[in-house]
Amino acid sequence: MRRFTFFGGKGGTGKTSCAAAYALSLASKGTRTLVVSTDPAHSLADAFGKPIGFETALLRENLWGLEIDAEVEAKKYMKVIQEKVLDLVSAAIVEEIKRQIEIAYMSPGAEEAAIFDKFVELMESAGTTYDSIVFDTAPTGHTLRLLTLPEILETWIEHLIEKRRKAMHLMKMAARYDSVLADKIKEDPIIETLSARKEKFALARRYLTDSALSGFFFVLNAEKLPILETARAVELLGKHGVHVGGMVINKVIPPEAGAFFEKRRSAQEGYLADINSRFSSFVRVELPLLDSDIQGVEQLEMMVPLLGALDASGE
Numbered sequence: 588m589r590r591f592t593f594f595g596g597k598g599g600t601g602k603t604s605c606a607a608a609y610a611l612s613l614a615s616k617g618t619r620t621l622v623v624s625t626d627p628a629h630s631l632a633d634a635f636g637k638p639i640g641f642e643t644a645l646l647r648e649n650l651w652g653l654e655i656d657a658e659v660e661a662k663k664y665m666k667v668i669q670e671k672v673l674d675l676v677s678a679a680i681v682e683e684i685k686r687q688i689e690i691a692y693m694s695p696g697a698e699e700a701a702i703f704d705k706f707v708e709l710m711e712s713a714g715t716t717y718d719s720i721v722f723d724t725a726p727t728g729h730t731l732r733l734l735t736l737p738e739i740l741e742t743w744i745e746h747l748i749e750k751r752r753k754a755m756h757l758m759k760m761a762a763r764y765d766s767v768l769a770d771k772i773k774e775d776p777i778i779e780t781l782s783a784r785k786e787k788f789a790l791a792r793r794y795l796t797d798s799a800l801s802g803f804f805f806v807l808n809a810e811k812l813p814i815l816e817t818a819r820a821v822e823l824l825g826k827h828g829v830h831v832g833g834m835v836i837n838k839v840i841p842p843e844a845g846a847f848f849e850k851r852r853s854a855q856e857g858y859l860a861d862i863n864s865r866f867s868s869f870v871r872v873e874l875p876l877l878d879s880d881i882q883g884v885e886q887l888e889m890m891v892p893l894l895g896a897l898d899a900s901g902e
């Protein structure tokens with residue numbers, strides 16, 4: 588069974604509805620499932636018609652929900668780093684270091700890094716606390732960055748470790764004449780912390796690139812822009828070795844929609860043909876446009892049988 592299933596795509600295509608319905612289908616088969624939203628525009632709670640927050644909430648038997656808040660995670664992340672670093676520096680520069688960390692926290696990549704950390708933490712809990720995790724992700728660009736981060740961060744951390752090693756080497760030379768310093772640098776918590784992080788990223792990478800463990804599904808509508816965006820994203824994920832499980836083509840207008848929708852429907856048919864030829868090597872599932880929004884477990888359950896084909900891909 589796949590341990591990590593991601594749903595991604597443009598906003599409004601139906602990621603949350605698909606993630607919720609798919610998680611529901613896993614749970615009803617007895618799989619302990621966690622469904623997590625990493626989209627700052629959370630709507631998981633709306634889909635289930637139940638409150639979900641920043642703490643894991645039980646939604647029904649075998650099913651838990653969680654909405655990750657980037658700002659909260661970034662704050663937690665900064666605190667941990669502050670505690671670790673402030674322990675190591677002399678009192679004279681504590682304030683300056685604090686300021687530096689706070690500036691780093693305001694930088695554009697900080698929330699991503701924090702969410703990524705949470706991501707990895709959750710991934711580590713799969714196989715123990717949960718059997719399977721379903722990710723309802725943020726619109727494409729944001730998520731792709733997140734999924735391709737491990738590779739980039741690993742290289743970056745390797746670089747930092749190397750620098751630190753050199754610095755330690757110099758310090759050791761100086762410590763020959765300074766017993767207090769020699770005592771201080773017996774162990775190097777900075778290298779330890781960096782190495783631990785490197786291992787975390789490596790683990791995330793192993794998970795994400797293992798097609799038996801992870802699958803990324805694009806949710807798109809039969810329209811021009813989502814198709815182009817999906818094609819680009821498929822290429823990028825492929826480059827980074829992330830396994831694409833398939834496509835969910837949502838909101839397909841059914842033939843019984845009647846004369847008023849006929850023009851739209853025939854346009855969709857053209858786009859569906861395009862999707863089928865571009866993405867012929869992937870599993871494709873079509874979901875009909877329903878006559879109302881999808882809200883609550885009962886309505887989600889109607890989608891469950893239609894998503895069955897997603898289980899087969901990647902195995």
Ligand SMILES: Nc1ncnc2c1ncn2[C@@H]1O[C@H](COP(=O)(O)OP(=O)(O)O)[C@@H](O)[C@H]1O
Nearest residue numbers: 598599600601602603604838875876877880881
């Ligand atoms: N097949 C469908 N038929 C009718 N409404 C749908 C369908 N799929 C999704 N919706 C509705 O469209 C809106 C956007 O769906 P959502 O799953 O929240 O998309 P995303 O998470 O990609 O932004 C929601 O109001 C949802 O209930």
Ligand SMILES: [Mg+2]
Nearest residue numbers: 602603626630
């Ligand atoms: Mg959503």
